[in-house]
Amino acid sequence: MVYFLQQLLNGLQLGFVYALIALGYTMVYGIVRLINFAHGDVFMVGAYLGFFALAVYHYPFPLAILFAMAGCALLGVIIERLAYRPLRNAPRISALITAIGVSLFLEYFSSLKFVFGPNYLAYPRPFEVCIYQLGSVCISNIQILVIGVALFLLLFLQLIVKKTKTGMAMRAVSYDKDTAKLMGINVDYIISITFGIGSALAGAGGILYGIAYPQIHPFMGIMPGLKAFVAAVLGGIGSIPGAMLGAVIMGIIETMCSAYISSTMRDAFAFAILIVVLLVKPSGLLGKREVEKV
Amino acid sequence: MGLILGPFAVIMVLISLGILNPYWTQIIQFALIITISSLGLNLIYGYTGQFSLGHAAFYGLGAYCSAFITKNLHWGYFSFIIGLLSAISLVVVVSFLIGLPILRLKSDYLGIATLGFGIIVKVLLDNADALIPPLGGSRGMLGIPKFTSFPLTYLFFVIAIIVIRNFVFSNVGRACISIREDDIAADCVGVNTTKYKTLGFVFGSVFAGVAGVLYAHLYSFLHPSNFDFLKSIDVLLIVVLGGLGSISGTVIAAIIWTFLLEGLRVVLPPQILDWRLVIYPLLLIIIMVLRPMGLGSGMEFKFLRTSNDKRER
Numbered sequence: 001m002v003y004f005l006q007q008l009l010n011g012l013q014l015g016f017v018y019a020l021i022a023l024g025y026t027m028v029y030g031i032v033r034l035i036n037f038a039h040g041d042v043f044m045v046g047a048y049l050g051f052f053a054l055a056v057y058h059y060p061f062p063l064a065i066l067f068a069m070a071g072c073a074l075l076g077v078i079i080e081r082l083a084y085r086p087l088r089n090a091p092r093i094s095a096l097i098t099a100i101g102v103s104l105f106l107e108y109f110s111s112l113k114f115v116f117g118p119n120y121l122a123y124p125r126p127f128e129v130c131i132y133q134l135g136s137v138c139i140s141n142i143q144i145l146v147i148g149v150a151l152f153l154l155l156f157l158q159l160i161v162k163k164t165k166t167g168m169a170m171r172a173v174s175y176d177k178d179t180a181k182l183m184g185i186n187v188d189y190i191i192s193i194t195f196g197i198g199s200a201l202a203g204a205g206g207i208l209y210g211i212a213y214p215q216i217h218p219f220m221g222i223m224p225g226l227k228a229f230v231a232a233v234l235g236g237i238g239s240i241p242g243a244m245l246g247a248v249i250m251g252i253i254e255t256m257c258s259a260y261i262s263s264t265m266r267d268a269f270a271f272a273i274l275i276v277v278l279l280v281k282p283s284g285l286l287g288k289r290e291v292e293k294v
Numbered sequence: 295m296g297l298i299l300g301p302f303a304v305i306m307v308l309i310s311l312g313i314l315n316p317y318w319t320q321i322i323q324f325a326l327i328i329t330i331s332s333l334g335l336n337l338i339y340g341y342t343g344q345f346s347l348g349h350a351a352f353y354g355l356g357a358y359c360s361a362f363i364t365k366n367l368h369w370g371y372f373s374f375i376i377g378l379l380s381a382i383s384l385v386v387v388v389s390f391l392i393g394l395p396i397l398r399l400k401s402d403y404l405g406i407a408t409l410g411f412g413i414i415v416k417v418l419l420d421n422a423d424a425l426i427p428p429l430g431g432s433r434g435m436l437g438i439p440k441f442t443s444f445p446l447t448y449l450f451f452v453i454a455i456i457v458i459r460n461f462v463f464s465n466v467g468r469a470c471i472s473i474r475e476d477d478i479a480a481d482c483v484g485v486n487t488t489k490y491k492t493l494g495f496v497f498g499s500v501f502a503g504v505a506g507v508l509y510a511h512l513y514s515f516l517h518p519s520n521f522d523f524l525k526s527i528d529v530l531l532i533v534v535l536g537g538l539g540s541i542s543g544t545v546i547a548a549i550i551w552t553f554l555l556e557g558l559r560v561v562l563p564p565q566i567l568d569w570r571l572v573i574y575p576l577l578l579i580i581i582m583v584l585r586p587m588g589l590g591s592g593m594e595f596k597f598l599r600t601s602n603d604k605r606e607r
Binding site: 033035083086087090091093094095097098100101102103104105108109111112113222226229230233262264265267268271272274275278279282283 | 345395396398399400402403405406407409410411413414417418420421432523527530531534535538568569571572574575576578579582583586587588
């Protein structure tokens with residue numbers, strides 16, 4: 001039982017990191033219907049920016065996370081401007097292929113020697129690890145930090161989307177782009193903002209991931225990126241609570257599978273569950289069913 | 295006929311004269327193998343409109359199945375034939391079982407489900423040695439007999455083109471195209487969409503399986519990472535760059551794609567060789583931004599068109 005609770009906690013930690021990435025996917029998909037394959041690599045860039053902030057410039061942790069988030073937000077906006085905006089009215093598959101191109105570009109450009117280099121780097125921790133005893137379950141300050149920061153950012157995002165004018169515009173654009181334009185919303189600006197916020201969250205996810213699993217390399221974004229996307233689909237893409245729910249489920253399944261079955265099989269289980277959920281509920285757990293139009 | 299035999303004769307002469315060294319011959323064969331696999335995906339995505347991101351899984355299943363058989367049977371080319379037939383049967387069974395439920399999903403959701411299937415197959419191949427040790431698991435499978443030669447690959451390439459062309463212009467192919475255009479409308483006029491979607495999917499996957507068989511016996515070494523998610527993406531890139539639903543486009547894009555990746559290796563000076571894989575995605579982005587429909591969309595060589603098409607033009 002203690003072992004189970006311990007694994008549950010580890011699963012939550014992983015799940016909240018996935019949630020930060022999944023939110024970017026779900027927001028972007030909700031607005032422009034694009035699977036932004038490069039999102040996982042923005043997460044990787046966030047981890048590297050955090051690495052430089054902590055290990056090279058010796059920033060304190062709160063400043064480092066802001067640095068990573070700002071850097072990634074900028075990157076996200078630039079990617080949108082250069083690679084996706086020209087394809088706004090092209091077939092969706094062209095935008096998808098472009099996203100794959102951007103993803104490969106970020107991976108291989110980052111592994112060039114004068115950028116980040118191809119090697120694995122050990123991640124610096126901003127403070128000593130200490131472990132607290134909660135009954136018979138151990139919780140480390142790293143876990144508290146990861147879950148705490150992630151929860152804070154998620155609530156903050158919910159607040160932006162629900163309470164601010166920009167958030168309202170974002171919801172309007174995702175509902176109907178053309179009508180939103182008629183209502184005087186600057187659609188291009190809103191899409192840029194969405195990419196910026198989503199990428200900033202991925203950047204925060206990157207630095208938290210680096211602190212929790214202290215090793216980074218230029219290709220680290222592929223798998224977490226895919227899984228976060230799967231989490232967004234699992235929860236019902238376009239829905240912010242859905243992305244969080246899906247991500248936490250993914251994190252827990254993965255950790256439980258490593259703990260009880262086999263760590264090499266965990267990806268297979270995660271994706272098998274995705275397929276089953278899609279077959280039973282094609283729009284995801286919290287997604288709305290789309291009406292078929294003839 | 296000349297178009298089929300011409301390139302074959304030219305390459306055979308170049309090989310026998312020693313102008314094409316074994317390295318380049320191997321690359322030509324690899325290009326043809328990728329073409330066969332891409333033609334399969336073009337059938338699934340380009341003609342039937344079903345977005346599949348798990349094509350490499352069938353490529354891998356075919357490769358592993360056939361390699362396992364030829365490694366254990368020592369009957370020369372006869373064991374290759376048995377390996378090929380069993381690989382095809384395995385791919386048919388698996389793609390049917392996975393396609394029947396999964397193809398109810400639409401567009402991106404289908405893509406994600408097939409992507410998941412591809413990753414599951416890759417993980418299973420990684421762990422295959424726990425059940426069947428000769429498959430090698432994550433260490434890779436060694437010592438597969440080399441059967442794939444240039445004439446053999448070329449033969450399969452030609453067969454693939456002829457089969458696809460005839461499929462597309464058959465009644466079944468027309469049903470598939472109607473599903474691509476609008477599956478609800480196709481359903482309304484009496485096309486059994488489930489049947490034809492599954493048929494197209496199984497048929498397209500068989501091409502991937504055959505390509506896998508040729509691949510396994512070309513390099514005589516298999517590793518699960520040769521069949522991961524990125525390999526499915528490669529084929530998707532080729533199909534989209536070539537133009538959806540264009541046989542000639544797919545063939546040309548597959549060959550250009552292979553030679554671009556290898557050509558950059560030869561052309562670039564060693565100091566900036568690392569840039570090879572940076573230039574390639576940049577080219578991809580630029581091509582897509584400039585020509586969003588793919589390079590050869592709607593274009594087809596004359597001998598691949600039907601008499602109907604000719605009348606229209």
